[in-house]
Amino acid sequence: MCGIAGFIHHDRTRPADPARLQAMLDAIRHRGPDDDGAHVEGPVALGMRRLSIIDLAGGHQPIYDESRRRVLVFNGEIYNYRDLRAGLTSRGHRLATASDTETIVHLHEEVGPDCVQPLRGMFGFALWDSEQRELLLARDRFGIKPLYVSIDAEGISFASELKALHAGGFVRRELDWEALEGLFRVGYVAAPRTPFKGVQKLEPGHVLTWRPSTGARVRRYWDVPTEAAHELPHAEEEVRQRLDESVRAHLVSDVPVAAFLSGGLDSSSVVASMALAGGTVHAFTARYEGSGADDADETGLARALADRYSIDLTVVPVEPRVDRILQRIVSALDEPLGDESVVPTWLLCEEVARHYKVALVGTGGDELFGGYRRHLGLAAALQWQRVPAGIRRAVSRGARMLPEPAAGGLGVTRLKRFLGSSGASLPALYLSLQNRMGPLDLFTEDIRAEIATGYTQRAFERHALGAPVDGSVRPALYLDYKTYLPEDLLHLADRISMAHSLELRTPFVDHELVEKLFPMPDATRIGRGRPKRILREAQRERLTPAHFTAPKRGFVGPTAMWLRNELADVLADELAPDRIKELGYFDHRVIDRIRAEHAARQQNHESVLWTLLCFSTWHREVMEGTAAPAHRV
Secondary structure (H helix, E strand, O other): OEEEEEEEEOOOOOOOOHHHHHHHHHHOHHHOEOEEEEEEEOOEEEEEEEOOOOOOOOOOOOEEOOOOOEEEEEEEEEOOHHHHHHHHHHOOOOOOOOOOHHHHHHHHHHHHHHHHOOOOEEEEEEEEEOOOOEEEEEEOOOOOOOOEEEEEOOEEEEEOOHHHHHHHOOOOOOEOHHHHHHHHHOOOOOOOOOOEOOOEEOOOOEEEEEEOOOEEEEEEOOOOOOOOOOOOOOHHHHHHHHHHHHHHHHOOOOOOEEEEOOOOHHHHHHHHHHHHOOOOOEEEEEEEOOOOHHHHOOHHHHHHHHHHHOOEEEEEEEOOOHHHOHHHHHHHHOOOOOOOOHHHHHHHHHHHOOOOOEEEOOOOHHHHHOOOHHHHHHHHHHHHOOOOHHHHHHHHHHHOOOOOOOOOOOHHHHHHHHHOOOOOOHHHHHHHHHOOOOOOOOEOHHHHHHOOOOHHHHHHHHHHOOOOOOOOHHHHHHHHHHOHHHHHHHHHHHHHHHHOOOEEEOOOOOHHHHHHHOOOOHHHHOOOOOOOHHHHHHOOOOOOHHHHOOOOOOOOOOHHHHHHOOOHHHHHHHOOHHHHHHHOOEOHHHHHHHHHHHHOOOOOOHHHHHHHHHHHHHHHHHHHOOOOOHHHO
8 A cells, every 4th residue: 555646847958846745655665664665766656655555575665567568556456466466477477576566567567547457456557658758647437546646737637635736736735626626515525626726536336547648538438337237146045145246355454454343233244254264354443422422322223233253353542632633634634524524434444453464344235235325315305306496495494493402413404305306307306306505505605606517516417328228216226336435434544544644445446346246226225125135135244233233424523512522612713703704615604503503403404513623624724825713732
């Protein structure tokens, strides 16, 4: 696992500055504290930081082919590299290391940019072919590993994180509010845009080829399968066997591998597969403290599974003193993100990284098996849209008056969101089910003019053009694979884990697993309104009875309660009217109102308030260059 960065000038007579490359690598040292390497030749500069996991002694990068025509810097893991190596050596290639990285260089010798096709794993890499004078940038099929790109008159630059492009002077730090509107609508910035004009993300499952003479060409090399749904013979056994095989593949490592165990169905399934694969399993689980902690506590489920499989379980306390770590969390995220699960993820990664370099997680199970309430909500919303519009508006207005329960939670909030859902198309309707702002108009008049183009909705509609056409759940899952999974969950997992020099692996996010199981019809996947029915049945004999009766909580803490209690002073400082006016992006009267409504439990605005808090903190560091207030340092 590594971080990569580099740049190439259009003008081949202009030498690359090694100090500029070093500044980029220094900015992402956390991604690879074990080693670094650079290739600087003429106008070309490629570099990497390495976290040693496979071929600890021989995996130094950059890696070259035999003729040194090709040079590669790589971030990620290739789980089938041993099979690829065997095939390459049988075809006459001479490999100098035992690393997974070197297989890519030799595959490129054979098939050029199609070298990505046989790779099973997570990756972002850059390969320069000096003879063809062509740069190849590639990102894995799901976007587990990041890759940012900036192309201008000077040439092309790339990096695993935005902060490396900042350090190299390749980003103007001009905010792109068309894209940033999505942060407040859905909690993230939809690809390929970023918070800044002039820099984009290479989308998952895509490669970019660039030549100084012809510029850039982007091509998709893989997509989630969209053929007509069909039943799997012996579906439950197929799910078990495929997950077991994926977990075994993700255990490939020259260092020990731990696990995150929330107690939920997905992480419990992964840990059960690890235990059945043999060897000792060490799992880590979060226990919340402070107000609302009891409602978020899943440690009982984690302990039950640990007892069943003789797993070594470490419980990590998650305290509501988020103010002490918020600045570091926001800095690590690189982009502003509105996902509250960042807090337990940070604390778990911090603890696991004290003992391990690699851990398996259950991310991606909901996207494959239909685990979110909105997946069922979409089917219901399609029926709700048939009710006359006047009745829907009246019911929605009435629902907005419902008070929030004293214990917090999102049940009433989700009901209000559902009743207010609307849209002429499936992607528009699905987006409305995720709309955190609802009817709120957060922005000033100037920002409203910038976001009027509706970039986020256009992104959903663009992806929907390639979605399956049968059912309502599979199209929603497809949209999640294109938006929420890479831009929220995988983004968060990569940045927070790598901030602690820890690699997280996601067995559910595996293209061989997805290609086999995604074509299941809605009725098999969900089954009479039950989320993840097929996964539940497949795991019936492996998990404890309590795992099948526990409510779905998600990997988030009692954020709503924290914002009303332990974090109230932090929120008051960061969203004070003077601060909001100083930023100039938001209507301070609206901010004051939603803070008051949330404190009084009239409405649950936790998602919007948390996003505003994180954005303001991010803005201080990245745009203003100032430190957080003293109470948060």
